[in-house]
Amino acid sequence: MRLTGAQALIKSLEHEAVEVMFGLPGGAILPVYDPLIDSSIRHILVRHEQGAGHMAEGYAHATGRPGVAMVTSGPAATNIVTPLCDAYMDSIPIVVITGQVPYANIGTDAFQECDTVGITMPVTKHNWLVTDAQDIPRIVREAFHVATTGRPGPVLVDLPKDIANQQMDWYWPDGVDMPGYKPTTKGHPKQIKDAARLMSESRRPVIYAGGGILKARAAEALRELVELTGFPVVTTLMARGAFPDDHELCLGMPGMHGNYTAVTSMQQADLLIALGSRFDDRVTGKVDGFAPEAKIIHVDIDPAELGKVRQPDVPIVGDCRQVIEEMVKAVSANKAKHAEDGASWPSLDEWHTRLREWQRDFPLVYDQQPDGPLKPQFCIDQLRDHTPDDTIVVSGVGQHQMWTSQRWKFNHPYTWVNSGGLGTMGFAVPAAIGAKVGMPERTVWAVDGDGCFQMTAQELVTASSERIPVKIAILNNAYLGMVRQWQELFYEERYSEVYLSPDLPDYVMWAEAMGCVGIRVDSPEEVEPAIEKANSIDDRPVVIDFRTDYREKVYPMVPAGKSNDEIILDPAHDTYGER
Amino acid sequence: MNSDIQHHIYSILVENKFGVLSRVAGLFARRGFNIVSLAVSPTEDERFSRMTIVVDAASAPLEQVTKQLYKLIPVIKVMEMHPDDAVERELMLVTVKAASDARSQITELASIFEARIEDVGFESITIQVAGRPDKLDAMTDLLTPFGIVELQRTGLIALPKLARRMGRLRSVKTRPA
Numbered sequence: 021m022r023l024t025g026a027q028a029l030i031k032s033l034e035h036e037a038v039e040v041m042f043g044l045p046g047g048a049i050l051p052v053y054d055p056l057i058d059s060s061i062r063h064i065l066v067r068h069e070q071g072a073g074h075m076a077e078g079y080a081h082a083t084g085r086p087g088v089a090m091v092t093s094g095p096a097a098t099n100i101v102t103p104l105c106d107a108y109m110d111s112i113p114i115v116v117i118t119g120q121v122p123y124a125n126i127g128t129d130a131f132q133e134c135d136t137v138g139i140t141m142p143v144t145k146h147n148w149l150v151t152d153a154q155d156i157p158r159i160v161r162e163a164f165h166v167a168t169t170g171r172p173g174p175v176l177v178d179l180p181k182d183i184a185n186q187q188m189d190w191y192w193p194d195g196v197d198m199p200g201y202k203p204t205t206k207g208h209p210k211q212i213k214d215a216a217r218l219m220s221e222s223r224r225p226v227i228y229a230g231g232g233i234l235k236a237r238a239a240e241a242l243r244e245l246v247e248l249t250g251f252p253v254v255t256t257l258m259a260r261g262a263f264p265d266d267h268e269l270c271l272g273m274p275g276m277h278g279n280y281t282a283v284t285s286m287q288q289a290d291l292l293i294a295l296g297s298r299f300d301d302r303v304t305g306k307v308d309g310f311a312p313e314a315k316i317i318h319v320d321i322d323p324a325e326l327g328k329v330r331q332p333d334v335p336i337v338g339d340c341r342q343v344i345e346e347m348v349k350a351v352s353a354n355k356a357k358h359a360e361d362g363a364s365w366p367s368l369d370e371w372h373t374r375l376r377e378w379q380r381d382f383p384l385v386y387d388q389q390p391d392g393p394l395k396p397q398f399c400i401d402q403l404r405d406h407t408p409d410d411t412i413v414v415s416g417v418g419q420h421q422m423w424t425s426q427r428w429k430f431n432h433p434y435t436w437v438n439s440g441g442l443g444t445m446g447f448a449v450p451a452a453i454g455a456k457v458g459m460p461e462r463t464v465w466a467v468d469g470d471g472c473f474q475m476t477a478q479e480l481v482t483a484s485s486e487r488i489p490v491k492i493a494i495l496n497n498a499y500l501g502m503v504r505q506w507q508e509l510f511y512e513e514r515y516s517e518v519y520l521s522p523d524l525p526d527y528v529m530w531a532e533a534m535g536c537v538g539i540r541v542d543s544p545e546e547v548e549p550a551i552e553k554a555n556s557i558d559d560r561p562v563v564i565d566f567r568t569d570y571r572e573k574v575y576p577m578v579p580a581g582k583s584n585d586e587i588i589l590d591p592a593h594d595t596y597g598e599r
Numbered sequence: 600m601n602s603d604i605q606h607h608i609y610s611i612l613v614e615n616k617f618g619v620l621s622r623v624a625g626l627f628a629r630r631g632f633n634i635v636s637l638a639v640s641p642t643e644d645e646r647f648s649r650m651t652i653v654v655d656a657a658s659a660p661l662e663q664v665t666k667q668l669y670k671l672i673p674v675i676k677v678m679e680m681h682p683d684d685a686v687e688r689e690l691m692l693v694t695v696k697a698a699s700d701a702r703s704q705i706t707e708l709a710s711i712f713e714a715r716i717e718d719v720g721f722e723s724i725t726i727q728v729a730g731r732p733d734k735l736d737a738m739t740d741l742l743t744p745f746g747i748v749e750l751q752r753t754g755l756i757a758l759p760k761l762a763r764r765m766g767r768l769r770s771v772k773t774r775p776a
């Protein structure tokens with residue numbers, strides 16, 4: 021069968037079971053938009069290419085399937101660099117297709133030419149410039165394979181316009197032949213045995229669960245390991261939901277804004293079992309002072325993560341699910357052996373008691389007075405308590421993100437979508453749209469900052485016109501709040517360029533102008549009715565403008581570059597016990 | 600090449616594909632690994648090229664460099680060689696001022712270094728010398744007083760020493776399976 025390169029591309033995407041793609045056409049990609057009309061693939065027309073990229077990410081976060089975005093050359097390609105980098109940092113599988121000027125014109129500074137492959141090389145797992153239409157099915161197959169296997173990540177295929185118009189003979193490859201790409205998934209048996217031995221000797225163990233648990237779809241395996249061992253679990257910002265917050269062994273989020281118990285348990289642990297986590301500086305604080313007494317078992321599918329920041333005692337390269345399942349077997353065997361020998365398994369009672377005391381003495385606190393200013397934490401608590409348990413929560417970047425991660429009860433995997441590694445303001449609105457497209461039956465709430473919202477709000481026009489009923493809660497503190505917090509604490513309250521104004525723009529009018537329902541909330545008693553009203557609307561997006569107290573700060577906090585032992589608790593509350 | 604600095608030699612087999620040099624060079628730049636020299640050439644198999652990269656070991660932890668290189672899809676095999684375990688060669692072309700009274704001294708030096716005179720002009724001559732980097736350094740030092748006009752070195756290429764190929768090669772011998 022003779023096809024054009026463009027037809028072959030669409031057909032290849034269909035073969036990869038792509039159901040939806042996010043994009044915006046232009047000159048260089050025009051040939052591919054034509055056969056799209058006749059395709060089964062749903063295309064969602066975005067208002068800015070950054071939106072297409074974040075939507076693809078939100079879709080991938082929520083569904084586990086690769087998100088697909090398609091844009092034209094030049095400025096469109098550069099507009100999608102931020103989502104590529106975001107996906108690269110957070111290991112999100114997305115496939116981006118960019119148009120390119122005709123192959124013969126490359127290098128001539130042609131209209132809307134840019135070196136897309138060169139620009140995106142550092143922020144993709146791999147990228148391809150197509151030079152022959154005959155290669156298209158093979159390259160698409162490789163692109164999806166690379167994006168979704170091993171450590172997942174973004175890939176990009178750059179397609180020159182003349183190649184899209186060139187004729188080719190259709191085929192679909194049986195598999196991929198990539199001699200330089202063979203991810204290891206099965207952990208080394210000896211290493212797993214060593215890990216099990218350390219686990220059976222530990223008195224103060226902590227499982228340090230990272231986003232890799234979710235990528236490997238290992239939440240169930242993790243739960244099995246925890247039930248077997250009684251080891252407490254911290255879930256990083258990228259792993260919220262990988263282990264249920266309502267489980268008594270879940271300690272919640274560690275790191276710069278982690279809760280006291282999660283942070284301190286790691287500091288005092290004698291064994292850290294890092295599963296798909298990467299010792300990010302936001303988790304470790306000053307590396308020299310991090311978990312000084314802990315032996316480290318580090319499991320990751322990316323060999324380069326092992327020893328990158330902290331040298332593990334037992335490094336294990338492999339897929340988290342497979343390795344955890346093997347660990348469960350190995351620990352069970354050790355336990356059986358102990359029982360046979362009449363030896364007792366080390367008791368964790370003392371450790372569990374200590375953790376419970378910390379949880380009791382150092383809870384997350386805030387104070388909502390009935391007639392006082394509206395507290396952002398109160399809004400989040402109300403939202404949490406008045407939405408279904410399996411609601412997908414998406415956030416922007418800033419104080420609102422940290423409060424949401426701290427306070428939400430994530431009891432299911434894939435219910436938390438956020439930008440961790442890159443910290444991309446503007447992520448929430450488009451990512452929420454992508455998540456809702458992937459999971460239309462689920463309620464999707466974005467908790468956004470007023471600063472973040474202004475970066476990508478126009479995608480609500482996309483949501484309205486495509487009838488994607490996402491719900492957005494803006495915690496409007498009239499400030500770039502997180503930056504303000506640092507200026508207050510570390511720059512002697514010298515506030516430099518952080519004020520935004522609560523009513524410019526008028527968020528309710530803006531929402532209405534974009535085809536959404538807009539609701540304003542000024543006081544605590546309006547919070548619940550507004551949420552209930554938003555929940556009842558299912559035919560269009562809803563935006564709630566919560567006017568929150570700008571003075572509120574995120575605590576606890578480990579100042580940047582400090583050791584986690586120097587954690588600062590909220591000084592406004594003296595209800596803590598003796599430390 | 601300054602011999603005070605600790606170097607690692609990487610011999611990297613890569614797929615002979617568009618952009619592979621910039622992928623490898625970009626990786627080194629991005630991760631802050633300093634390149635001392637870099638040479639690329641085709642191999643006996645036209646599908647592959649070999650890159651020989653000498654890096655400043657202080658800036659580049661050996662294991663991280665290897666692991667990061669393997670993350671690049673066109674990278675097939677990475678070997679890291681200690682200078683003691685490698686056959687190393689580098690080529691240098693140097694043009695020196697050589698007025699008639701200095702000429703015989705320079706040609707004498709050249710013959711000691713087994714260098715060849717490649718070109719002769721009225722005021723200068725161009726010499727080619729090959730060998731280990733320290734030999735080229737020594738040659739350069741000795742020629743400097745005459746006045747070096749231009750100098751070009753190829754960068755190091757290296758292969759593991761045969762007798763030690765099995766045992767002492769401290770490479771990640773194959774991609775971690």
Ligand SMILES: Cc1ncc(C[n+]2csc(CCOP(=O)(O)OP(=O)(O)O)c2C)c(N)n1
Binds near residue numbers: 416417421446470
């Ligand atoms: C694209 C981008 N620009 C700048 C920053 C730096 N930054 C981090 S948080 C923040 C403030 C966010 O303000 P807002 O959305 O209102 O959230 P808040 O902290 O007030 O909850 C800024 C500017 C960033 N993370 N991303």
Ligand SMILES: [Mg+2]
Binds near residue numbers: 471497501
């Ligand atoms: Mg704000």
